Amino acid sequence: xxxxxxxxxxxxxxxxxxxxxxxxxxxxxxxxxxxxxxxxxxxxxxxxxxxxxxxxxxxxxxxxxxxxxxxxxxxxxxxxxxxxxxxxxxxxxxxxxxxxxxxxxxxxxxxxxxxxxxxxxxxxxxxxxxxxxxxxxxxxxxxxxxxxxxxxxxxxxxxxxxxxxxxxxxxxxxxxxxxxxxxxxxxxxxxxxxxxxxxxxxxxxxxxxxxxxxxxxxxxxxxxxxxxxxxxxxxxxxxxxxxxxxxxxxxxxxxxxxxxxxxxxxxxxxxxxxxxxxxxxxx
Amino acid sequence: xxxxxxxxxxxxxxxxxxxxxxxxxxxxxxxxxxxxxxxxxxxxxxxxxxxxxxxxxxxxxxxxxxxxxxxxxxxxxxxxxxxxxxxxxxxxxxxxxxxxxxxxxxxxxxxxxxxxxxxxxxxxxxxxxxxxxxxxxxxxxxxxxxxxx
Numbered sequence: 001x002x003x004x005x006x007x008x009x010x011x012x013x014x015x016x017x018x019x020x021x022x023x024x025x026x027x028x029x030x031x032x033x034x035x036x037x038x039x040x041x042x043x044x045x046x047x048x049x050x051x052x053x054x055x056x057x058x059x060x061x062x063x064x065x066x067x068x069x070x071x072x073x074x075x076x077x078x079x080x081x082x083x084x085x086x087x088x089x090x091x092x093x094x095x096x097x098x099x100x101x102x103x104x105x106x107x108x109x110x111x112x113x114x115x116x117x118x119x120x121x122x123x124x125x126x127x128x129x130x131x132x133x134x135x136x137x138x139x140x141x142x143x144x145x146x147x148x149x150x151x152x153x154x155x156x157x158x159x160x161x162x163x164x165x166x167x168x169x170x171x172x173x174x175x176x177x178x179x180x181x182x183x184x185x186x187x188x189x190x191x192x193x194x195x196x197x198x199x200x201x202x203x204x205x206x207x208x209x210x211x212x213x214x215x216x217x218x219x220x221x222x223x224x225x226x227x228x229x230x231x232x233x234x235x236x237x238x239x240x241x242x243x244x245x246x247x248x249x250x251x252x253x254x255x256x257x258x259x260x261x262x263x264x265x266x267x268x269x270x271x272x273x274x275x276x277x278x279x280x281x282x283x
Numbered sequence: 284x285x286x287x288x289x290x291x292x293x294x295x296x297x298x299x300x301x302x303x304x305x306x307x308x309x310x311x312x313x314x315x316x317x318x319x320x321x322x323x324x325x326x327x328x329x330x331x332x333x334x335x336x337x338x339x340x341x342x343x344x345x346x347x348x349x350x351x352x353x354x355x356x357x358x359x360x361x362x363x364x365x366x367x368x369x370x371x372x373x374x375x376x377x378x379x380x381x382x383x384x385x386x387x388x389x390x391x392x393x394x395x396x397x398x399x400x401x402x403x404x405x406x407x408x409x410x411x412x413x414x415x416x417x418x419x420x421x422x423x424x425x426x427x428x429x430x431x432x
Contacts, residue, residue, distance in 0.1 A: 026319075035317040042322050045289035049333075052285055052420060054357035056330060194328045201330040201357045 003082050010081045011074060018213025019043045021220075025246050032250045043213075047206045055202030058107045065103030066204035070211040072096035077218040083147025086134045093130075093218070096211070097123050103208075104196035115195025119183035121257045125264035126170040132272035133222065136163035139279050150228040157226045162275025164226050168241060169267040173260065174219055176212075177249035180260050216242075287333060287359070287416045290322045291409065294332035296352055298385070299375070300339025303399035304366035308336060310402045318406060329355040334412055336405075340368040340375050341382045353389045359419035361412040363393045365405055370394045 023040040030037025039045075057063060076092040079085075097119070104116030138144050140159045141152045149156070157164050173180040184195035192198075197208055220238040227234035297305050311318045312325060326332050329352045341349060353362070364385045367373040372383040385391050392415045395408035 030317070030319060034314045036320040037317070038319050038322050042290070045286050045322055046292075046324075049286035049290040052287070053333075054359075054423075056355070056357045194326070194331060197331075198328055199330060205331065 006082050007078050010077055014074075014077055014217040015210055015213050018210075018215075018217045019047070021216055021242060022213060025242075028243070028246050029250055032247070043209070047209050050201075050206035050209065051203055053202040055204060057204075058109070058199050062103050062106045062199065063204050065099050065106055066200060066207045068099040069096050069103060070207040070214075072099060073211040073214045073218070077214050077221075080146055080218055080221055083145060083150065086137065086144050086146050086149070089146070090130055090134060093215075094123065094127065096215075100196060100208070100211075103200070103204075104198075107199035109199045111193040111198040112196055114192050115183045115198065118192075118257055119196050121261060122173050122176075122180065122183055125180075125257075125261045126173045128265060129166045129170040129268040129272055132268055132276065133163055133167050136160040136272065136276050136279070137225070139276055139283070146225070149225060153229060155227045155229050155233075159279060160226075160275050162271040162278075166267045166271035166275075167222065167226075168244070169271070170264055171219060171223070171241065172245055172248055173264060175216060175245050177245050179248075179252040179255040181249075181254060182257055182260065285417055285420045287420055288413045290324075291333045291413055291416065292324045292326045292331055293334040293336050293409065294326055294329050294352065294356075295336045295338070296349060298337055298339030298345050298349065298369060299342050299381070300366065300368060304338035304369070304397075307399050307402050308338060308365065308405060311405055316402045316406065318409070321406075321410070323409065329353075330357065332356055333360060333416060334409060335360065335362045336365055336409070337362065337369045337385045338365045340372045341385055341388050342378075342380045343382070344380070346382060346388050349385070349388055359416055359423055361392045361416045361419070362389055363395060363405075363408050363412045364391045365395045365408065366400045367396045367398045370396045373398065 020040065022043040023038075026042060027037045027040055055063070072092055073096040076089055076096060079089045079092060101116045101119050101123075104112040104119065134144065137149050137156060137160070140156050141149050143149060176184060182195075184197050197205060200208060220242060223238040223241045224234040227237050295305070295308050310316060329335075333356075335353060335356060337349065353360075362385065364370050368375060369385050372381055375381045376383055382388065393408045393412045395404050397404055400408075
């Protein structure tokens with residue numbers, strides 16, 4: 001019963017939270033650029049409009065891939081907020097990402113091909129640090145279950161600050177913010193049009209947008225997990241992390257994928273592996 | 284209820300414009316005019332766009348490009364011709380390679396004359412285009428109903 005309730009609450013509330021986060025993102029970005037910016041509810045208007053637009057497809061399977069991306073992202077979040085195994089959660093997140101990439105590849109557009117390729121490279125770049133986050137949490141709590149990790153007495157941050165910083169680094173890649181918004185972006189980037197989403201329109205594009213909202217809520221959930229014993233600080237840190245990402249987005253230009261790969265793996269080794277190694281020695 | 288008025292995404296195509304109007308279109312995105320406060324996004328992708336903003340006249344070189352962009356846009360869509368060249372061909376109307384205004388090729392919904400059109404006029408043109416967009420959405424919905432019935 002409790003699982004059902006959490007699931008329903010997550011499915012309803014996560015897009016509301018995700019859409020508002022996205023709205024604040026656009027508003028704060030605009031203020032940083034000395035503009036007025038759109039309404040906080042703008043992302044909701046955008047998605048509702050997309051549901052009313054015609055859906056032009058190149059290949060019918062692209063609808064299926066977009067839907068699977070949404071479905072498995074929601075599934076990831078449902079598992080997470082029900083306190084399931086964090087390894088299964090990471091597996092499900094990756095599967096969702098793969099469907100997104102497949103969607104891009106299924107459309108035969110050179111722009112979405114480049115976007116999909118870069119999306120794969122982003123996953124290659126951020127995956128090691130995500131796994132290390134799970135390993136770090138296991139090292140401290142001796143459990144892979146999110147429920148057990150959340151119930152651990154002291155905030156994990158005090159044991160694995162390096163892993164936390166490493167996760168913050170790859171959060172920029174996961175949220176598709178500059179300097180790592182290589183695969184797709186909302187801004188007009190003439191270099192690859194819209195990357196992975198170039199050939200999506202109407203309803204499937206709205207699904208992809210919704211999936212990103214769910215994903216953002218889930219990712220901030222992981223940030224929260226580092227401070228789970230003190231919920232107030234957990235939420236505050238998650239929101240601060242999001243603000244930091246907006247700030248980074250606004251002060252950086254896009255980099256090449258080589259630099260992304262080097263720096264993300266560098267962060268994973270320098271922060272994640274080192275932290276876990278020290279923890280291992282101390283224990 | 285339709286949400287087109289609240290979230291118009293546009294694509295800008297430069298026909299054979301002298302860049303005067305293009306600069307004014309870009310000026311709309313600057314902090315001074317900031318069209319994003321109306322939810323307007325410059326997408327650069329025809330498949331995401333609701334409004335096609337064309338500056339400059341149609342000529343033999345770009346007519347297939349304009350037709351292609353127009354065809355790729357999902358319905359409902361609106362075309363706004365910005366500047367006198369896009370409206371009628373302007374001073375280039377008599378050139379041997381110029382067909383004339385954009386309406387020689389695709390249906391234009393809003394004309395924004397001027398050389399160059401001022402940002403205020405362009406924003407006004409887009410806002411008028413939103414009304415047309417709304418109307419087209421309603422017509423499309425009714426047509427769909429009739430087909431289904």
